[in-house]
Amino acid sequence: MTDYNFAYLDEQTKRMIRRAILKGLAIPGYQVPFASREMPMPYGWGTGGVQVSAATLTPDDTLKVIDQGADDTTNAVSIRKFFERTAGVATTEETSKASVIQTRHRIPEEDLTEDQILVYQVPIPEPLRFLEPSEVETRKMHSLEDYGLMHVKLYEDISRHGQIATSYAYPVKVEDRYVMDPSPIPKFDNPKLEMAAIQLFGAGREQRIYAIPPYTQVVSLDFEDYPFEASKADAACDLCAATDSYLDEVITDDAGGRMFVCSDTDYCRSRRAAGHVGALGTAFDEDAA
Amino acid sequence: MTTAIEIPSAVTPLLRVTDLNKFYGTRIGCADVSFDLYPGEVMGIVGESGSGKSTLLNCLAGHLAPDAGQVLFDTRAEGMRDTVTMSEPERRMLGRTDWAFVHQHARDGLRMNVSAGGNVGERLMAVGARHYGNIREVAVDWLGRVEINEDRVDDRPTAFSGGMQQRLQIARNLVTGPRLVFMDEPTGGLDVSVQARLLDLLRGLVREMGLSAIIVTHDLAVVRLLADRLMVMKDGHVVETGLTDQVLDDPQHAYTQLLVSSVLQV
Amino acid sequence: MNAMIEIAGVAKTFTMHNQGSAVIRVMEGAELSVARGECVALIGASGAGKSTLMRMIYGNYLAASGSILVDGVDVAKAEPREILALRRETLGYVSQFLRVVPRVATLDVVAEPLLAVGVDVAAAQARARELLTRVRIPERLWSLSPTTFSGGEQQRVNIARGFAHAYPALLLDEPTASLDAINRETVLSLIEEAKARGAAIVGIFHDEAARARVCDREVDVTAFTPGLA
Numbered sequence: 032m033t034d035y036n037f038a039y040l041d042e043q044t045k046r047m048i049r050r051a052i053l054k055g056l057a058i059p060g061y062q063v064p065f066a067s068r069e070m071p072m073p074y075g076w077g078t079g080g081v082q083v084s085a086a087t088l089t090p091d092d093t094l095k096v097i098d099q100g101a102d103d104t105t106n107a108v109s110i111r112k113f114f115e116r117t118a119g120v121a122t123t124e125e126t127s128k129a130s131v132i133q134t135r136h137r138i139p140e141e142d143l144t145e146d147q148i149l150v151y152q153v154p155i156p157e158p159l160r161f162l163e164p165s166e167v168e169t170r171k172m173h174s175l176e177d178y179g180l181m182h183v184k185l186y187e188d189i190s191r192h193g194q195i196a197t198s199y200a201y202p203v204k205v206e207d208r209y210v211m212d213p214s215p216i217p218k219f220d221n222p223k224l225e226m227a228a229i230q231l232f233g234a235g236r237e238q239r240i241y242a243i244p245p246y247t248q249v250v251s252l253d254f255e256d257y258p259f260e261a262s263k264a265d266a267a268c269d270l271c272a273a274t275d276s277y278l279d280e281v282i283t284d285d286a287g288g289r290m291f292v293c294s295d296t297d298y299c300r301s302r303r304a305a306g307h308v309g310a311l312g313t314a315f316d317e318d319a320a
Numbered sequence: 321m322t323t324a325i326e327i328p329s330a331v332t333p334l335l336r337v338t339d340l341n342k343f344y345g346t347r348i349g350c351a352d353v354s355f356d357l358y359p360g361e362v363m364g365i366v367g368e369s370g371s372g373k374s375t376l377l378n379c380l381a382g383h384l385a386p387d388a389g390q391v392l393f394d395t396r397a398e399g400m401r402d403t404v405t406m407s408e409p410e411r412r413m414l415g416r417t418d419w420a421f422v423h424q425h426a427r428d429g430l431r432m433n434v435s436a437g438g439n440v441g442e443r444l445m446a447v448g449a450r451h452y453g454n455i456r457e458v459a460v461d462w463l464g465r466v467e468i469n470e471d472r473v474d475d476r477p478t479a480f481s482g483g484m485q486q487r488l489q490i491a492r493n494l495v496t497g498p499r500l501v502f503m504d505e506p507t508g509g510l511d512v513s514v515q516a517r518l519l520d521l522l523r524g525l526v527r528e529m530g531l532s533a534i535i536v537t538h539d540l541a542v543v544r545l546l547a548d549r550l551m552v553m554k555d556g557h558v559v560e561t562g563l564t565d566q567v568l569d570d571p572q573h574a575y576t577q578l579l580v581s582s583v584l585q586v
Numbered sequence: 587m588n589a590m591i592e593i594a595g596v597a598k599t600f601t602m603h604n605q606g607s608a609v610i611r612v613m614e615g616a617e618l619s620v621a622r623g624e625c626v627a628l629i630g631a632s633g634a635g636k637s638t639l640m641r642m643i644y645g646n647y648l649a650a651s652g653s654i655l656v657d658g659v660d661v662a663k664a665e666p667r668e669i670l671a672l673r674r675e676t677l678g679y680v681s682q683f684l685r686v687v688p689r690v691a692t693l694d695v696v697a698e699p700l701l702a703v704g705v706d707v708a709a710a711q712a713r714a715r716e717l718l719t720r721v722r723i724p725e726r727l728w729s730l731s732p733t734t735f736s737g738g739e740q741q742r743v744n745i746a747r748g749f750a751h752a753y754p755a756l757l758l759d760e761p762t763a764s765l766d767a768i769n770r771e772t773v774l775s776l777i778e779e780a781k782a783r784g785a786a787i788v789g790i791f792h793d794e795a796a797r798a799r800v801c802d803r804e805v806d807v808t809a810f811t812p813g814l815a
Contacts, residue, residue, distance in 0.1 A: 527701060548666065548667075549666045549667075563645055569646050
């Protein structure tokens with residue numbers, strides 16, 4: 032196992048990434064360029080998040096990796112195994128036991144604490160990219176707080192769909208300064224961006240790192256007459272009966288059968304362990320889980 | 321630098337340009353340009369391609385940094401301010417509130433992948449409008465003022481004719497009630513019949529809103545109809561200024577005489 | 587002695603830069619004084635400088651020297667914006683040619699000088715309708731652009747426009763040319779009404795009967811032509 036430097040990356044690279052992270056924390060929401068490295072996995076598989084995690088992990092950390100809320104999807108399993116092998120850190124599926132959580136597209140349902148770090152995988156870090164293709168211009172717009180364009184996007188949404196149809200990667204303004212893409216989390220998760228844990232965002236292909244320090248103000252952009260709503264499917268989890276969690280719709284057969292389940296697998300499991308049973312669920316069985 | 325510059329005068333000019341110079345290496349862009357523009361005045365700048373008129377316009381509008389000289393603008397809050405030494409955020413704020421810039425090619429001044437309503441609403445949102453219904457109402461009102469039917473509000477400019485795109489660009493620029501409009505060949509590239517309609521529209525808006533405007537064009541017929549005053553440029557220098565009809569009917573400078581006598585009579 | 591228009595020592599030269607820089611002296615020592623309520627006719631042979639003098643009063647031609655006071659503003663030296671204000675408020679000009687933006691309705695063409703001095707749209711249009719009726723432009727043409735009209739109709743639209751606002755000073759260049767008897771009569775009454783309200787008028791009339799009827803004095807501009815006086 033000692034064939035790898037701790038957490039795969041060499042120490043100089045990790046220092047470079049840590050500097051970017053610290054700068055990001057100092058300027059909440061600001062996209063810090065960094066020299067993204069080639070990783071032994073393709074872009075789009077979380078190379079940005081992996082590099083941030085590698086620079087963040089210490090040997091004493093306990094790592095949790097989720098993809099769309101689940102610990103058991105290919106992407107999550109691969110990344111977890113990658114760090115088990117290259118850093119030898121402990122891993123867990125339990126949100127509360129993790130000190131570093133790398134995530135793709137979700138924020139865990141359970142409130143995070145000041146002892147935790149949440150690392151996001153980000154595909155496109157620039158929230159203005161949709162309307163302004165020039166990087167030179169978008170950087171200038173950020174530096175000048177020239178954000179009218181962001182509301183143009185929301186305006187277009189309403190004029191075309193009758194409502195703000197953006198349901199994920201919903202833009203936010205951080206500490207009343209930078210407009211930021213929260214990565215493709217569902218807008219249901221947006222209110223959770225104001226949290227006790229440190230949040231770090233890594234975009235490998237785009238070579239950007241940004242951050243939200245604990246307890247930072249994060250406001251979802253909206254209109255007075257079309258206020259932001261953290262929406263989710265209007266149902267309860269069919270396994271654990273939770274009504275407060277973000278739900279995935281699962282098609283169960285070819286006859287239109289479907290069920291709603293928590294996208295956060297750990298949250299669902301722990302609720303069922305505590306005795307909650309959903310409409311289609313069975314009593315929790317430790318061995319079956 | 322936020323010190324207001326005092327101008328001793330009964331009526332304050334809206335824009336005061338002093339000794340403006342712009343060089344491209346050793347080549348002259350425009351040299352030693354000075355003039356005052358008063359509220360409600362429309363000034364035309366004419367000259368052939370390469371005469372420096374577009375360079376001058378871009379220096380005035382803050383798109384190019386002049387090498388020397390001042391461009392003083394009578395700001396609402398602080399009176400006369402030199403926009404050349406102003407910070408970029410301040411200049412941009414002017415650019416979306418008190419100033420407007422109408423490009424020759426509508427696609428340079430419009431967002432082609434955004435609806436007409438979104439195009440008109442952008443400046444409102446940029447200065448803080450956050451009520452969708454109100455923004456849309458204002459956008460529809462402005463589309464009407466530039467003779468674009470309300471039912472086109474959600475169409476993209478790519479579906480519009482050249483004349484409509486130009487009118488949309490004007491609506492997008494005037495929606496925040498600017499006091500100074502820069503226009504670069506606003507009727508260039510349009511059919512003659514479309515030009516006439518646009519000219520009439522611009523004249524009406526200038527009068528109703530009390531706009532001041534600086535119009536760069538090589539079309540003497542356009543300035544005769546739109547501009548109160550004229551500035552004739554050649555090789556980066558201003559060779560003649562005066563009342564539009566006086567300069568056109570009784571040109572004093574050799575170049576102006578040549579320019580005026582070269583126009584084909586219809 | 588408080589003349590509305592007061593001209594002293596005015597000279598005019600044209601320098602033809604593109605024709606060997608030939609300098610043509612067309613006027614020297616022009617003097618003219620027009621009181622309120624007075625109509626003065628400029629006379630002289632064709633080319634003697636009647637139109638030139640009139641254009642200088644309007645600021646359309648640049649005087650080489652001398653002073654041209656209109657309501658106290660020296661047009662020969664004034665800034666463009668001062669001349670523009672003078673033209674808007676004080677000094678009207680009915681030229682022989684109608685120059686307007688194509689496609690603008692006749693009614694709006696006539697109402698425009700009133701809108702420019704701040705009259706509201708309804709009142710301006712009411713006045714425009716009244717004048718168009720007087721000069722016998724059929725109502726069905728009011729919504730059309732005058733650029734498509736006949737010469738006589740254009741001339742009448744031009745007159746309606748020139749008399750829309752009650753300018754204290756008026757310049758009339760052949761206002762009765764190409765008009766039939768009945769319209770000529772209307773124009774002469776308009777001039778008489780303007781005089782009665784105190785307008786100072788300078789006119790060029792080839793129509794001698796018209797001149798005799800409305801003009802108080804004649805000034806022969808030949809006296810100001812270099813080499814002829």
